[in-house]
Amino acid sequence: MFELEGIFSAVGDFLASFLGAPLLQIVSIIAVAGVVIGFLMVLALFLVWWERKLSADFQVRIGPMRTGPHGVLQTIADALKLLQKEDIVPLTADKKVFFWAPVICFVTCFLAYICMPFGKGLIVRDLNIGILYIVAITTFTVISLLMAGWASNNKYSLLGGMRSAAQIISYEVPLSLSLLGAVMLAQSLSMVTIVQGQGGSFLHWYIWRQPLGFLLYVTAATAEVNRTPFDIPEAEQELVAGYNIEYSGMKFAMFFLAEFINMFTVCAIAATLFLGGWNPPFEFLSFIPSWVWFLGKSLFLVFILMWFRWTYPRLRVDQLMAFAWKFLLPLAFLNIIVTGFLIYLFE
């Protein structure tokens, strides 16, 4: 009833009725991009507010309360404030790189959503290499962080940039490998096929057949998006703020929003690959629209990442590396081998 697929196709038909094919192509590209980016911006603003509220709950505080009911407008106010801030560029900074770093960070975080199945039929393009594309595109973040750390010409930023490069590249390996188990089960890299493979009841979700893969993915993803206990690139107690120390105003806001969108991205991937994507847990619950299930599952995983952040201390940089290479990577390989063996045995 509330499936958005029908609405979108109705709008498409309506546009097609008076636009020519080439014009329709351009208009629909702009419209879809606008819808996706608009949705993600609102989502990022919501996540910032949610994190502040959740941290307040964990810390026996109440959090923002003044702007709007329970402070829901707080992040909008903050974003407006950041827009008005003076854009400070350090005198000794590499100005071009300094400018492009937040732009690259901000733009690439949206690219993953090209093949993210928000709901039944709600996908921009169902690429046949879907998950591979997403894993590849999310790695772009590291380039922007390294650029930011280097261009700021600040020792703390440089340390932060180097740390993030080392960390994200290391964790990329177990992260990609942990996804392979689900891909092997679905026999496809396409996100839609992977979701369809988990239809029926919640027992068909890949988390039951890939428990290790799921845990490995969540751990590596936490590191991938620089969240506590793996937030060493911006460790404020050591590096003050790491790579974004010299950024202010809108450029800082771009890093900040990108961080939250990236967090949602990794959670959405986990929800799609392991928690059945937009499939409801029971057949009789399918009257609830599919995009609600997708959002709910993703936000639940976001909640878990936030829970980590407000509970754990931070690892040290060498411990973090050792954890990736000596612990996660062997387990990820083991997971692939066991999965392959079981598939061979039963199918």
Next chain:
Amino acid sequence: MMVDSPDRPEPLTGDRNLETEEFVVNMGPQHPSTHGVCRLILTMDGEVIKKVVPDIGFLHRSIEKIAENRTYHQFMIYTDRIDYVSSMNANHAWCVAVEKLAGIEVPERAEYLRVIMAELNRIASHLVFLASFAIDLGAVTPFLYAFRERERIVDLFEMTCGQRLTYNYMRIGGVSKDVPKDFVSETKKFCSYLYPRVDEYEAILTENPIFLGRTKGIGLLDLPTAINYSVSGPPLRGSGLKWDIRKDEPYSAYEKFDFDIPTGENGDTWDRYKVRIEEMRQSARIVEQALEGLPEGGIKAKVPARFRPPQGEAFARIEAPRGEMAYFIVSDGSTKPYRVKIRTASFCNLQALPVMARGWKIADIVAIFGSLDIILPEVDR
């Protein structure tokens, strides 16, 4: 960059010209982890610290010189400012020194009240340590938990002397006011409330693998080094020496109470943390015993407003939360001291930091610095 062993390979040199070089990082004076205005000049090789030079003096207020221009009574408020996180203890040290100089008998009730206040303040100070130490390691949440408990102690102090930070509660010869009626019952309630809370902190931190990884074996301070650097307080006890002025040279009424002195084994960051956690429990025990045996009677010996101690000198030390705090007073028989020398634990403990931090990573120096529990006004005075 990641290797931290003595057998690390030599950097590649020669044709490929891939030499690495050390660089200097100024940590502070404005830095979230220096707990005030302290500047650490770090010589780094990548992430590894080669050399630390603490640069102090940003908070110097020449309190020792001011003491020469104030009467003995007037100087009390300055002692608050030496260590504002545990100003009851700083008050206490000054009182003990002046009373020793002039040979003043303090009423027993006043001594008991001093002990109660000093121990409550020790708990509050250790809670601030716990809060900032957890934050130094990246765990933000325990900060607010610890401050919630500290708030209750501060309320008790406010009830008694009207102040929440610089209490100025003690007087030469006693204390300024008797405690209000419901202070005893409220404090007892607080003590029974504190024990489960401390257990809760231990549950969230002490055995947490990440916490252990960040503190166990980090920043070792062996006992001979600690003694040579005149380290005192929890860092010294963390290194394994059972030395506590409250037991070894009892002042006020400490000889009447039964309490243990926790010590560590290895002298690492974890031991220093654990000693402080245990000290909170012991302090609560002392407070409970003191409340139980609180005698009736006067709260202040007769000390004239124009108080002139006899000519001479006196040295007295107490066990403050950060270690030994001592006053050396030279009197020329007038209303003002001729010379006052203040020995503070933070200053001496900070001197050991370069030894402890050498060879560790930049993330560790934050943990090591936090575990020393330095307070900057005490370093600079």
